[in-house]
Amino acid sequence: MSSISLLMRKDLLLLKRYLWLIVIxxxxxxxxxxxxxxxxxxxxxxxxxxxxxxxxxxPSSQQFLGTLPVRRKILVxxxxxxxxxxxxxxxxxxxxxxxxxxxxxxxNMYFHTLLVVGSIISGLLFMALYIPLFYWIGPKGGQFLNxxxxxxxxxxxxIVTGILSTEQTIIIMDWFNNHPVESGVICGGxxxxxxxxxxxxxxxxxxxxxx
Amino acid sequence: xxxxxxxxxxxxxxxxxLSNVSFQVPNGYITGLIGPNGxxxxxxIKSIMGMVIPDQGDISVLGQPIDSERADYKEQIGYISDxxxxxxxxxxxxxxxxxxxxxxxxxxxxxxxxMDIFELPARKKIKECSKGMKTKFSIxxxxxxxxxxxxxxxxxxxxxxxFRRELLELLADYILDERNTILFSTHLTTDxxxxxxxxxxxxxxxxxxxxxxxxxxxxxLIVKGGRELLDGDIRKEFVGLRETGVGxxxxxxxxxxxxSLFGNDVMYQTPTLExxxxxxxxxxxxxx
Numbered sequence: 001m002s003s004i005s006l007l008m009r010k011d012l013l014l015l016k017r018y019l020w021l022i023v024i025x026x027x028x029x030x031x032x033x034x035x036x037x038x039x040x041x042x043x044x045x046x047x048x049x050x051x052x053x054x055x056x057x058x059p060s061s062q063q064f065l066g067t068l069p070v071r072r073k074i075l076v077x078x079x080x081x082x083x084x085x086x087x088x089x090x091x092x093x094x095x096x097x098x099x100x101x102x103x104x105x106x107x108n109m110y111f112h113t114l115l116v117v118g119s120i121i122s123g124l125l126f127m128a129l130y131i132p133l134f135y136w137i138g139p140k141g142g143q144f145l146n147x148x149x150x151x152x153x154x155x156x157x158x159i160v161t162g163i164l165s166t167e168q169t170i171i172i173m174d175w176f177n178n179h180p181v182e183s184g185v186i187c188g189g190x191x192x193x194x195x196x197x198x199x200x201x202x203x204x205x206x207x208x209x210x211x
Numbered sequence: 212x213x214x215x216x217x218x219x220x221x222x223x224x225x226x227x228x229l230s231n232v233s234f235q236v237p238n239g240y241i242t243g244l245i246g247p248n249g250x251x252x253x254x255x256i257k258s259i260m261g262m263v264i265p266d267q268g269d270i271s272v273l274g275q276p277i278d279s280e281r282a283d284y285k286e287q288i289g290y291i292s293d294x295x296x297x298x299x300x301x302x303x304x305x306x307x308x309x310x311x312x313x314x315x316x317x318x319x320x321x322x323x324x325x326m327d328i329f330e331l332p333a334r335k336k337i338k339e340c341s342k343g344m345k346t347k348f349s350i351x352x353x354x355x356x357x358x359x360x361x362x363x364x365x366x367x368x369x370x371x372x373x374f375r376r377e378l379l380e381l382l383a384d385y386i387l388d389e390r391n392t393i394l395f396s397t398h399l400t401t402d403x404x405x406x407x408x409x410x411x412x413x414x415x416x417x418x419x420x421x422x423x424x425x426x427x428x429x430x431x432l433i434v435k436g437g438r439e440l441l442d443g444d445i446r447k448e449f450v451g452l453r454e455t456g457v458g459x460x461x462x463x464x465x466x467x468x469x470x471s472l473f474g475n476d477v478m479y480q481t482p483t484l485e486x487x488x489x490x491x492x493x494x495x496x497x498x499x
Contacts, residue, residue: 003313010309017300055298064296066262068313069285207279210263 003070007078008085014055015048015086022047026097045090045123050146052083053134057142062211073203076135080199083127091120114173117187124191128198135205212274214238214360214392215259220268222254227416229254231268234411234421236360239389241382243403243424244396245484246413247492252396253293255413256364259394260290273359286314289353293365295345299338303331303348314356325351343374350378354385361385361393367402375399379406400484410484414492424484431487432466435459436477448472451490462490 026044056062056079065075095116103109130149137145176183215236222229229251236242244252257263259270261277270277272284297306303326311317326333329347337345346366353361361382367375379402385391397403403410403424411421420427434449437458446452448469449461462482463469470479482490 006312009312013305013309014298014301060294060296061298063262063292064298066257066260067285067288067290067292067296068310069282070313071280071282073280074282208264210257 003068003074004078004081007070007075008082011052011055011078011082011086015051018051026093044094045087045119046126046149048086048090049083049123049127049130050149052086053079053131054142054146057134059140059211066211072207076131076199076203076206079131079202080127080195083131084124084195087123087127088120091116091123094119114177121187121191125194128191128194132198132201132205135202135209138209212238213271214273215394216269216271217255217259218269220255220258220265220270222258222263222265227251229265229413229416232413232416232418233268234418236392236394236411237409238392239386240408241386241393241395241406242409242411243400243407243484244394244411244413245398245400245403245488246419247398247488250413250492251416252398252413253364256362256394256396259362260285260288286316286356287359289356289358289361291346291349291353291361291363291366293368295337295349297337297345297348300336302334302336303340304333306337306348307333307352310352311355316357318355318357321357322351322355325354343370346370346378347374350381359390359392361391363393364396365398366395367397367399375402382406398488400488403484412488412491414488419491427484427487428481430464430466431482432463432469433480433482433486434461434463434469434473434477435480436473440473440476445472449490450487451493453490462487 022044025047029043056065095111095113098115099109099111130145133145134142213235217235218233220229220232227249232251232255244255246252254263258265259272259277261279261282264279273287275281275284277284298309301309307322311319311322325331325347329344329351331340331344331348331351335344337348340348350366367378370378382393382395383406386393395403395407407424409422410424410427412419431450435458438454441452441454441459448463448465450464452459452461
């Protein structure tokens with residue numbers, strides 16, 4: 001196995017202890033409580049992002065990583081790979097749970113693709129912002145960063161709900177729905193540029209950092 | 212060949228500076244890195260491990276120059292820290308499952324042998340283990356991939372004397388293979404009196420000496436005599452001096468010189484590494 005796969009495997013093993021939290025959270029905020037709940041779609045991927053990145057928040061954990069025969073840029077890359085893949089899984093999982101809840105309540109199993117894709121895109125963009133901040137602030141400021149992050153997501157949730165219901169946004173969303181190829185290229189390109197830039201910044205920060 | 216070569220390494224922090232340190236760790240021997248707390252031992256070790264990026268200087272490990280972007284050389288290093296660096300909410304078995312695949316030379320049988328010798332419970336969580344158990348587990352992980360270089364940062368601090376002695380015996384076994392090398396940082400110099408071949412002494416971020424232990428012990432000398440023998444020039448002959456109401460005790464780094472100065476008027480004693488460290492760290496003249 002490559003070093004990245006081994007580090008991703010490590011992140012999964014470390015996440016095991018939070019499994020119950022993820023399950024409870026998913027059930028509470030799934031459609032059993034409220035249909036198409038943005039707290040499920042937006043917050044579940046963010047929750048996994050925070051958990052994965054913070055697995056190695058302690059200085060001692062960073063020291064452990066420093067003893068491994070793995071280059072620093074691979075350590076950084078593995079964080080993006082773990083967080084990114086879990087964000088996508090969490091987004092899809094949220095959609096599936098919501099569909100099941102709808103089926104259970106209404107007998108109508110509808111997978112809300114737009115919300116799932118939206119949550120994944122916003123999650124990936126947020127990851128591109130969060131990981132460099134994490135490396136820049138370092139383990140000592142990580143707690144503070146997480147509090148800010150949670151507040152930001154909670155406030156952002158309300159703002160996003162507001163924005164999504166405006167007339168202009170509905171027109172834009174319609175355009176995205178009617179032009180899947182163009183919207184895929186625009187969103188995909190924006191995500192790739194954001195994540196690549198973020199990775200370069202994170203690597204530059206972490207390469208010079210004493211651990 | 213040297214297992215580690217450190218050339219002109221400097222590192223500055225807010226309240227501390229490692230200044231232009233150069234020394235070698237000879238291949239096939241145990242080298243002790245000694246110095247008081249805060250002397251710079253951990254900074255040197257972390258620089259070798261690529262965890263600390265020196266402001267200047269070069270480091271080579273097992274013949275390869277290292278920088279922050281090289282890590283393959285760590286396959287050949289077993290690292291034992293003075294503190295727990297593992298995820299303490301995992302069990303020993305889970306932690307091993309994370310570590311082992313990173314090393315192509317991982318020897319599962321050897322790992323199980325150490326777990327057995329150290330009587331370590333694989334299903335116990337790391338946070339529930341005692342300090343001694345955590346150190347034993349670190350040793351088991353560090354040795355199970357057949358490292359050529361074993362780097363230990365204060366491994367015996369906080370351990371009971373029985374296990375400290377066992378650890379030293381283990382190191383003696385490991386070093387029987389002449390391809391293996393140990394760099395052993397400690398401020399408990401009695402451990403090194405027993406096992407070290409070479410000693411590197413750092414104090415306040417500066418290198419005091421780095422040479423064969425026997426040569427150090429042959430060169431340094433403790434002198435004990437009456438105060439009437441001391442004057443300004445004589446005091447300067449000592450690295451450190453301790454004066455009491457009736458006499459003095461001083462450490463000289465030049466055995467031949469002090470013997471020619473004092474002849475039979477004083478008592479001489481070969482110092483231990485601890486005494487060398489004490490007098491060098493304290494320096495100056497101490498009145499008791």
